[in-house]
Amino acid sequence: xxxxxxxxxxTHEPGQSRYAALAAALKARIVRGEWPPGSAIPxxxxxxDQHGVALGTMxxxxxxxxxxxxxxxxxxxxxxxxxGLSGAPxxxxxxxxxxxxxxxxxxxxxxxxxxxxxxxxxxxxxxPGEPVLHLKRLRSVAGQACLLEDIWLPLPxxxxxxxxxxxTADWGDLLYPLFGQRCGVHVHRAVxxxxxxxxxxxxxxxxxxxxxxxxxxxxxxxxxxxxxxIEWRHTVGDAHAFHYTxxxx
Amino acid sequence: xxxxxxxxxxTHEPGQSRYAALAAALKARIVRGEWPPGSAIPxxxxxxDQHGVALGTMxxxxxxxxxxxxxxxxxxxxxxxxxGLSGAPxxxxxxxxxxxxxxxxxxxxxxxxxxxxxxxxxxxxxxPGEPVLHLKRLRSVAGQACLLEDIWLPLPxxxxxxxxxxxTADWGDLLYPLFGQRCGVHVHRAVxxxxxxxxxxxxxxxxxxxxxxxxxxxxxxxxxxxxxxIEWRHTVGDAHAFHYTxxxx
DNA sequence: AAGTGGTCTAGACCACATC
DNA sequence: ATGTGGTCTAGACCACTTG
Numbered sequence: 001x002x003x004x005x006x007x008x009x010x011t012h013e014p015g016q017s018r019y020a021a022l023a024a025a026l027k028a029r030i031v032r033g034e035w036p037p038g039s040a041i042p043x044x045x046x047x048x049d050q051h052g053v054a055l056g057t058m059x060x061x062x063x064x065x066x067x068x069x070x071x072x073x074x075x076x077x078x079x080x081x082x083x084g085l086s087g088a089p090x091x092x093x094x095x096x097x098x099x100x101x102x103x104x105x106x107x108x109x110x111x112x113x114x115x116x117x118x119x120x121x122x123x124x125x126x127x128p129g130e131p132v133l134h135l136k137r138l139r140s141v142a143g144q145a146c147l148l149e150d151i152w153l154p155l156p157x158x159x160x161x162x163x164x165x166x167x168t169a170d171w172g173d174l175l176y177p178l179f180g181q182r183c184g185v186h187v188h189r190a191v192x193x194x195x196x197x198x199x200x201x202x203x204x205x206x207x208x209x210x211x212x213x214x215x216x217x218x219x220x221x222x223x224x225x226x227x228x229x230i231e232w233r234h235t236v237g238d239a240h241a242f243h244y245t246x247x248x249x
Numbered sequence: 250x251x252x253x254x255x256x257x258x259x260t261h262e263p264g265q266s267r268y269a270a271l272a273a274a275l276k277a278r279i280v281r282g283e284w285p286p287g288s289a290i291p292x293x294x295x296x297x298d299q300h301g302v303a304l305g306t307m308x309x310x311x312x313x314x315x316x317x318x319x320x321x322x323x324x325x326x327x328x329x330x331x332x333g334l335s336g337a338p339x340x341x342x343x344x345x346x347x348x349x350x351x352x353x354x355x356x357x358x359x360x361x362x363x364x365x366x367x368x369x370x371x372x373x374x375x376x377p378g379e380p381v382l383h384l385k386r387l388r389s390v391a392g393q394a395c396l397l398e399d400i401w402l403p404l405p406x407x408x409x410x411x412x413x414x415x416x417t418a419d420w421g422d423l424l425y426p427l428f429g430q431r432c433g434v435h436v437h438r439a440v441x442x443x444x445x446x447x448x449x450x451x452x453x454x455x456x457x458x459x460x461x462x463x464x465x466x467x468x469x470x471x472x473x474x475x476x477x478x479i480e481w482r483h484t485v486g487d488a489h490a491f492h493y494t495x496x497x498x
Numbered sequence: 499a500a501g502t503g504g505t506c507t508a509g510a511c512c513a514c515a516t517c
Numbered sequence: 518a519t520g521t522g523g524t525c526t527a528g529a530c531c532a533c534t535t536g
Contacts, residue, residue, distance in 0.1 A: 017505060043521060054507045059522085069498045075522050076514030085497065190497040196445060196463060196488040214463050214488070216445065239445040239463070239488070246495070248334065248439040249318045266524060292502060303526045308503085324503050325533030 022051060022061035030070055030081055031226045037186050040078040041071070069188065070225065084186030084225075087174055090149075093194070093218055094241045096141045104146070106175075108168035109206070110136035113155060120152045123221055123232040131155040133162065137175075138206055147237040148206050151175075154230065158183050185230050190222040196239055203236055214239035271300060271310035279319055279330055280475045286435050289327040290320070318437065319474065333435030333474075336423055339398075342443070342467055343490045345390045353395070355424075357417035358455070359385035362404060369401045372470055372481040380404040382411065386424075387455055396486045397455050400424075403479065407432050434479050439471040445488060452485055463488035 026047075035041050042050070048058035062079060065071045072080045091104055115129045124132065132152045139147040153161070160166075160182040171178055179185040195217050204211040215236045222231035275296075284290050291299070297307035311328060314320045321329045340353055363383045370377045384400040402410070409415075409431040420427055428434040444466050453460040464485045471480035 019505080045521095054509095056508085057506055060505085062522095073522065074515085076516080076520085078515095078521060089497070188498075192495045192497065194491075194493045194495070196465065196491050214445065242443075242445050244443045244493075244495075246441045246443070246493075248338070248441065268524080294502090303528095305527085306525060309524085311503095322503065323534090325501085325535080327502060327534095 018053060019057050019060035019064065022053065022058060023064045025051070026061060026065060027070055030065075035081050037081050037180070038083040040080050043078070082188070084180060084188055085176055085190065085222075087176070090139070090147065090218065090220075090235055093192075093216065093244050094146065094237050095243050096144065096146045096241050102142045104173060105140045105143075106171070106173040107138050107140070108135055108171060109138055110134070111162070111168055113162070114152075116152070120232055123219075124152065124154050124229050126154060133158050145207050146241070147235055148203050149236075150234045152232045157185060157230065179230075186224055187222045187230070188225045190220050190231075193219045194244070196242075197236075199236065207236075207238065209238060216242035267302060268306050268309035268313065271302065271307065272313045274300070275310060275314060276319055279314075284330050286330050286429070287332040289329050292327070331437070333429060333437055334425055334439065334471075336425070339388070339396065339467065339469075339484055342441075342465065342493050343395065343486050344492050345393065345395045345490050351391045353422060354389045354392075355420070355422040356387050356389070357384055357420060358387055359383070360411070360417055362411070363401075365401070369481055373401065373403050373478050375403060382407050394456050395490070396484055397452050398485075399483045401481045406434060406479065428479075435473055436471045436479070437474045439469055439480075442468045443493070444468075446485075448485065456485075456487070458487060465491035 026041075029035065030041075041047070044058055044062065045055060047062075048055045051058065062071060062073065066073050066079075070082055072082050074080065112134055114132055114134045116124065116126050116132045118128050120126075120132060121128045121130060126132070132155050135149075135151040135153070137149040137151060138145055139149065158179075161178075166182070176187050179187065197215055197217050198212045199207065199209060199215045201211045203215070204213055216239045218233075218235040220231070220233040220235070221229050222233070224230050275290075278284065279290075290296070293307055293311065294304060296311075297304045300307065311320060311322065315322050315328075318331055321331050323329065361383055363381055364378045365373065365375050365381045367377050369375075369381060370379060373381065375381070381404050382402040384398075384402070386398040386400060387394055388396040388398065407428075410427075415431070425436050428436065446464055446466050447461045448456065448458055448464045450460040452464070453462055456462075465488045467482075467484040467486075469480070469482040469484070470478050471482070473479050
């Protein structure tokens with residue numbers, strides 16, 4: 001069996017190291033879906049042969065992609081494509097209940113298509129008025145309403161979530177695994193913006209708090225591996241339950 | 250001239266890689282003050298010879314310390330000991346003024362020695378009742394009071410800050426450089442905890458806001474290179490000026 | 499020109515996971 | 518026993534900074 005070396009020639013501009021070019025080439029193969037999330041990629045030596053570089057150089061490229069969160073290297077087992085963020089750890093910003101080991105629950109209050117307003121379109125990188133799916137979602141701990149979320153998703157992509165065969169009651173408590181299973185969308189990274197404000201009358205009603213009660217607001221942009229924004233989310237919760245810890249280095 | 254190899258023998262327990270042991274040994278030499286912050290350490294080849302390892306192994310150790318924030322490597326110039334955090338970017342949590350290019354100002358409202366209360370002692374890793382220096386500090390932008398801070402520093406160490414020859418009016422707008430110059434203390438990393446509350450009457454007075462006004466609270470522990478806590482700080486500011494952005498990967 | 503860190507190679511051997 | 522990633526070596530050459 002003859003061995004084909006389709007990736008041997010890597011565009012290697014001066015000013016860029018070979019391992020960086022290799023990493024870019026491998027990343028392209030990942031993003032293209034050649035190796036699905038969670039699956040193993042070929043062994044180091046095999047990849048080094050394919051690209052015609054020394055083992056050490058290929059290792060350098062793989063380590064780079066590992067640092068960037070695209071690969072997961074496991075001693076003795078192999079190198080795997082990172083499956084993406086599973087639980088969106090929104091609750092790390094809040095502390096509800098005491099020793100609450102009960103997992104947060106999720107219920108979808110509304111699901112509808114909309115024309116994207118300016119802010120939503122800007123966040124998602126769409127033109128204003130393009131179709132989006134809007135979700136309103138309440139998250140509870142031990143039956144107690146805690147967080148209220150507005151979520152916007154670009155629509156051709158998230159069409160499967162509109163299917164009446166899958167009522168929102170069956171969606172489960174985590175959205176990101178659902179995005180992966182039903183829409184083939186994997187969240188690779190996210191950016192959260194935090195501020196404080198007062199609850200609107202309707203939000204206060206849903207959270208069973210007085211209108212105007214102080215709240216913490218978290219606005220999230222979530223991105224897939226190719227870098228496009230695939231979710232815009234706005235979350236509010238009781239400001240007194242807010243807490244967060246940051247390390248500065 | 251005979252060459253002495255005092256660091257050749259590095260305790261190298263099984264289960265630990267040689268470069269990790271080398272990194273620990275080098276870090277010890279840094280923490281001990283053998284190479285002061287900001288100064289250059291010997292060249293890679295020289296260190297490799299000193300420790301009797303291959304160049305690549307020493308490079309691995311140096312890269313590790315660089316990732317951990319102890320060293321700063323500069324192509325063509327050398328490897329330097331990180332000088333420590335200079336500006337403690339407390340204002341990255343808040344947005345005061347508009348295009349405010351005016352740098353934040355600092356004024357010390359109080360400076361006194363105290364016996365550490367339980368919370369302060371715990372944060373600083375002291376026994377309760379041990380002596381600490383307490384500072385009260387107001388930070389302003391364009392003459393407008395913005396943040397009120399309570400700062401506690403362990404006392405044998407920060408004695409120089411009590412000197413009446415250096416009135417607090419001359420301290421300047423940044424504390425961490427002062428800690429370095431006058432006390433030989435360099436802040437290597439810090440941990441900030443954020444929560445929400447209401448202004449006490451006295452804090453409200455200092456910030457020219459109504460008592461009970463919503464505020465953001467930031468509690469900071471700052472550590473030096475050896476890992477001991479050398480500052481406990483409590484900061485409050487108008488909650489409506491608070492904003493913060495986090496990346497999740 | 500000399501000295502520094504950055505890249506790349508080719509090969510040996512080790513540690514871990516799996517069959 | 519086999520295959521995987523992790524460590525270490527020894528050496529060549531490149532790129533950047535400084536005198």
